[in-house]
Amino acid sequence: MSHNHALRIGPVSFRIRSDWAAPIDTLRRLYAGYPRPAGAFADATVRLEANRFWRRFIRPSVHIGGDWTIPDALPLPLAQGLLAAEMGMNLQVALGWRRHLLIHASAVERDGRAVMMIGASGSGKSTLAALLGEGDWRLLGDEFALLGLDDGMLAPFPRLVSLKNAAIAEVERRVPADRMGPLLKGTPKGDIRHLVPRADAVARMEEGARPALMLFPEFGATAGVRGVGAAEAFVRLTESSTNYVALGEPGFAAMMNLVRSVPAVAIGYGSSEEGMAAVEALWAELAP
Amino acid sequence: MSAMRTLVAALRDPASVATLDRDAWTALVSVARAEALLATLAHRVEGQPVPPEVEPTLAAARRDAAQAQVAALWEAEMARRALAPLGIEPILLKGTAYAAAGLPNAAGRQIGDLDILVPRDRLDSVEAALFEAGWEWVKDDPYDQSYYRRWMHELPPLIHKTRDRMIDVHHTILPLTARVRPDAAAMINDAHALPLPQSFVNLYEPEDYPEVPADPSVVPPVAGCRVLGRFDIVHHCVAHLMADGELDGGLRNLWDFHCLVREMERRTNGKYVKDLLGDTGRHGLHQPFARTARLAHHLFGPLMYVREPLTLADRLFLRRLLARDDWGKPTRPLTRLAFTIRGHWMRMPPLMLARHLWTKWRKR
Numbered sequence: 001m002s003h004n005h006a007l008r009i010g011p012v013s014f015r016i017r018s019d020w021a022a023p024i025d026t027l028r029r030l031y032a033g034y035p036r037p038a039g040a041f042a043d044a045t046v047r048l049e050a051n052r053f054w055r056r057f058i059r060p061s062v063h064i065g066g067d068w069t070i071p072d073a074l075p076l077p078l079a080q081g082l083l084a085a086e087m088g089m090n091l092q093v094a095l096g097w098r099r100h101l102l103i104h105a106s107a108v109e110r111d112g113r114a115v116m117m118i119g120a121s122g123s124g125k126s127t128l129a130a131l132l133g134e135g136d137w138r139l140l141g142d143e144f145a146l147l148g149l150d151d152g153m154l155a156p157f158p159r160l161v162s163l164k165n166a167a168i169a170e171v172e173r174r175v176p177a178d179r180m181g182p183l184l185k186g187t188p189k190g191d192i193r194h195l196v197p198r199a200d201a202v203a204r205m206e207e208g209a210r211p212a213l214m215l216f217p218e219f220g221a222t223a224g225v226r227g228v229g230a231a232e233a234f235v236r237l238t239e240s241s242t243n244y245v246a247l248g249e250p251g252f253a254a255m256m257n258l259v260r261s262v263p264a265v266a267i268g269y270g271s272s273e274e275g276m277a278a279v280e281a282l283w284a285e286l287a288p
Numbered sequence: 289m290s291a292m293r294t295l296v297a298a299l300r301d302p303a304s305v306a307t308l309d310r311d312a313w314t315a316l317v318s319v320a321r322a323e324a325l326l327a328t329l330a331h332r333v334e335g336q337p338v339p340p341e342v343e344p345t346l347a348a349a350r351r352d353a354a355q356a357q358v359a360a361l362w363e364a365e366m367a368r369r370a371l372a373p374l375g376i377e378p379i380l381l382k383g384t385a386y387a388a389a390g391l392p393n394a395a396g397r398q399i400g401d402l403d404i405l406v407p408r409d410r411l412d413s414v415e416a417a418l419f420e421a422g423w424e425w426v427k428d429d430p431y432d433q434s435y436y437r438r439w440m441h442e443l444p445p446l447i448h449k450t451r452d453r454m455i456d457v458h459h460t461i462l463p464l465t466a467r468v469r470p471d472a473a474a475m476i477n478d479a480h481a482l483p484l485p486q487s488f489v490n491l492y493e494p495e496d497y498p499e500v501p502a503d504p505s506v507v508p509p510v511a512g513c514r515v516l517g518r519f520d521i522v523h524h525c526v527a528h529l530m531a532d533g534e535l536d537g538g539l540r541n542l543w544d545f546h547c548l549v550r551e552m553e554r555r556t557n558g559k560y561v562k563d564l565l566g567d568t569g570r571h572g573l574h575q576p577f578a579r580t581a582r583l584a585h586h587l588f589g590p591l592m593y594v595r596e597p598l599t600l601a602d603r604l605f606l607r608r609l610l611a612r613d614d615w616g617k618p619t620r621p622l623t624r625l626a627f628t629i630r631g632h633w634m635r636m637p638p639l640m641l642a643r644h645l646w647t648k649w650r651k652r
C-alpha cells in the first residue's frame with residue numbers, strides 16, 4: 001500500500017510517494033494552501049521508502065529516493081518523515097533543476113524588488129527571511145533563490161521554511177500554531193520545525209521580483225555593515241550555487257549580470273531584531 | 289502500459305507520445321531520467337505534440353545535454369594535450385566518442401566520465417603524464433590498485449584536481465580475466481583519427497533519415513583524438529553492454545547499439561551489417577552481438593539480418609532491462625541479483641571471484 005501527493009511550489013511540480021501514510025498526511029496538512037501541479041504534470045519525483053520490506057513495520061526507517069538521490073545517505077526514523085520529504089524535494093531541485101540559476105539563499109520582496117540573503121547554514125538567513133516574511137515583506141523562499149536566465153528575475157519558491165534550534169522559539173511566538181509543523185527533535189541537523197509561509201507568499205508565487213540587494217548575513221559576528229565587491233560576491237555566489245557549472249555560459253552570464261547590477265553587503269548581527277533593523281536601514285538607503 | 293514500455297515505444301516511434309495523458313508523461317519523464325535517457329527522449333520527440341507543461345522540462349534536458357557535451361569534449365581535449373608529448377592520441381570511447389564522431393545517438397546522450405583507450409604497453413607513461421597534468425586517484429587503495437592493474441581492463445578511476453572530472457583509462461576492451469577477450473590491439477590499430485575521414489561520414493545525409501535529428505554540421509573539431517573503426521565502435525558497445533555484467537544503464541546502451549547499426553546500415557545500404565556480422569567472430573563477440581541485435585530488434589525496431597525469435601534467456605534480459613516501476617524505482621530484485629552474479633561470473637573464474645569477494649568483504 002503506498003500513499004502519494006502532488007503539489008506545486010513556484011515553477012516546480014512535485015509528486016511524492018511514501019510507503020507510510022503519516023508523512024503524506026503531514027504534507028497534505030501543511031501544503032493544503034498550495035496548488036496541484038499545472039495540468040497534473042509533475043517534473044520531479046520523490047519516493048520515501050523502506051529499504052527492506054520489514055522496515056516498514058519494525059523500527060521503520062525512511063530512505064529518500066527519487067529522480068535524484070545521494071548514494072549512501074542515511075535513512076531517517078519515521079517520526080522525521082516530513083523532514084525526509086522536504087529533503088527529498090530539496091534534493092530534486094538542487095541536483096536536477098536547470099531552468100533557473102539556483103542560489104542557496106533566502107529572499108524577501110517589497111514593491112516588486114527583492115533582498116537576497118546568502119549564507120551557510122547557521123548564518124541566520126532562514127530565520128531572517130521568516131521573520132521579515134511575517135512583517136511588511138513577502139517571503140520568496142528560505143532555501144533557493146531561482147534566478148531567471150533570460151530576464152534576471154527571481155522566481156518565488158516559497159516552500160515550508162525550515163527552522164532550526166533556537167530559531168524555532170523565535171518564530172513560534174509570532175505565528176499561529178496551525179501554521180507550524182510538528183517539532184522534529186534530534187534530527188541530524190538538530191531540532192527542526194517547519195513554518196507554513198503566510199498566505200500572500202503562496203497566493204503570489206507566480207509573481208517574480210527583481211533583485212535589488214544581496215546580503216551576506218553573519219549571525220554572531222560583530223555588528224556592522226561591510227560593502228562586498230562584485231568579485232567577492234561572484235565567488236561567494238558560485239560557491240552557493242548547485243547548478244552554476246552545469247548551466248555553462250547562460251549561468252555565467254546571469255551571474256555576472258547579477259553581481260554587476262545589484263549592490264552587495266555583509267552584515268554582522270547578534271539578534272533577530274538587530275538583523276531585521278539592519279535590513280530595513282539598508283533598504284531605506286537603497287530606496288529609489 | 290508500464291512507463292518503461294512507454295519509454296521504449298516513444299524511442300521507437302516518437303509519434304506514440306501523442307496519446308499520453310499527463311500522468312503518463314510524469315511517469316515517462318521519471319523513468320527516462322532514471323535510465324539516463326531523458327535528453328535522448330527529448331530530442332526524439334521534438335516536433336511531436338507535447339503538452340505545454342511538459343515542454344519546458346524536455347527543453348531543459350536538451351540544453352543540459354548540449355552543455356554536458358561541450359564539457360565532455362573539452363575534457364577530451366584536456367586528455368589529448370596531456371598525452372600529446374608521448375605521441376599518443378587517445379581513443380575516445382562511449383558517449384564522448386559518439387559526440388566527437390557526430391553520430392546520431394549523440395543527440396541528448398548523457399556523458400559522465402571521459403573514457404579513453406590507450407595501448408597497454410604505454411600505460412605507465414600515460415599514467416605519469418596524466419598525473420603531471422593534474423589528475424589524481426579517486427581512492428588510492430593498494431588492493432584496488434593491484435586488482436585493477438592485474439585483472440581489469442582499465443585503471444582505477446582518476447579525477448582531475450581542479451575540474452573535478454573523472455577519467456577512465458582503458459587498456460583493453462574487457463577485463464583480462466573475462467571469458468570473452470576482444471582483440472584490443474587490433475582495435476587500436478584500426479582506430480580513426482579525428483576529424484573522421486570522408487569514408488566514415490560521407491554517407492550521412494539528414495534528409496533521408498528524418499527519424500534521428502542530428503546535424504552533421506555540428507561534428508565537433510576534436511582533432512588529435514581518435515575513435516574506434518566503424519565495426520569496432522559497435523563491438524565495443526556490445527562488449528560493454530553484454531559482457532560487462534549488471535546491465536545498469538542497459539537500455540541506454542542498447543539504444544546506442546540500435547542507433548549505431550541503423551546509421552551504418554543506412555549509410556551503406558545494408559552491406560555494413562553483413563560485414564559487421566563477419567567481423568564479430570574475430571573478437572569472440574558473435575553470441576553477445578546476436579543477443580544484442582535480437583533485443584534491439586525486439587524493442588526498438590527491425591534491423592537487417594536479424595530473424596531469430598527471442599530465446600528464453602533473451603526474455604530474462606528484457607525483464608532486467610525494463611525492471612523499473614512508474615515512479616522510477618528499481619524493481620525485480622531477484623532478476624537484478626541474478627545479473628549481478630552473472631556479471632561477476634563473466635568477469636573472472638570462480639576461485640578468483642571467491643578470493644575477490646572475500647577480500648572486499650573483509651575490507652568493508
